[in-house]
Amino acid sequence: MTVLIAYGTVEGQTAKIARFINDVIREAGYETRLINTSDRTRHVSLDDVDRIILAAPVHERRHPKQFEAFVESQKDAFESRKSLVLSVSLKAAFAKGQEDAWDYLTEMLMRTHFKPDETALVAGAVRPDNYGYFEKEIIQHVVLKDQKLDPRDGAQEFTDWGALKAAVVAFLNK
Structure with missing residues (x-):
């Protein structure tokens, strides 16, 4: 099985999270493809990809526009595979911020018209x-x-x- 890990990053925490996920998946015996969505402006082939993990940080109530554009451009191909979307934010670190963190994720999914199989919040970092x-x-x-x-x-x-x-x-x- 090959897992695509596509991420956006602003300050580096989500890149660190993506590399960690890459290591976890490889340790489990699977192949990975790790891409930074800000480096990808064209179509990405998913021919060998079985599962997809998408991760991006929230800044100023939004995920990076390049990340969202990437997700929207690939959504049809993504929906034919099992997918997990991880939204990285400081709000996710605190009980009082959970509702806002879920709102950020919901809004991103509405903007991209993508319906992943699973979603999760991940607490970020302050730099x-x-x-x-x-x-x-x-x-x-x-x-x-x-x-x-x-x-x-x-x-x-x-x-x-x-x-x-x-x-x-x-x-x-x-």
């Missing part, structure tokens, strides 16, 4: 070295509102690697 003053304020006072975290304390990763591995393995075994 304040990548932010300007405005972005740091938005992260602290909007995204992390009501959380006892300050992005000025440095990079913080919220991804639950064990839960992510379990979700990927469960997807492979269906």
Whole structure:
């Protein structure tokens, strides 16, 4: 079995997640194809692909436009294979943010007209070295509102690697 892992990334956490998923799948004995959707502007052949995992981060309430365009352009081919969509966001890291995180994913699926077999939320990371003053304020006072975290304390990763591995393995075994 060959699994396509297509991802979009902005600050690097989703790329790290995609590489982790790639390793998990290879350790399970399957073949993988790992692609960054921002590097792909043309059609991707899925002839040898049995399953698809799509992963992208949320920034400013949206997944990257290039990622969404990629999903929409491939949706017919994707729908003939088992698929899992992972939405990576800070909101997913906190109980109070779960509803917003699901909304971001739902809105992306509505925009792309794609109906995956499975979806999941994955907690992302804070990388304040990548932010300007405005972005740091938005992260602290909007995204992390009501959380006892300050992005000025440095990079913080919220991804639950064990839960992510379990979700990927469960997807492979269906």
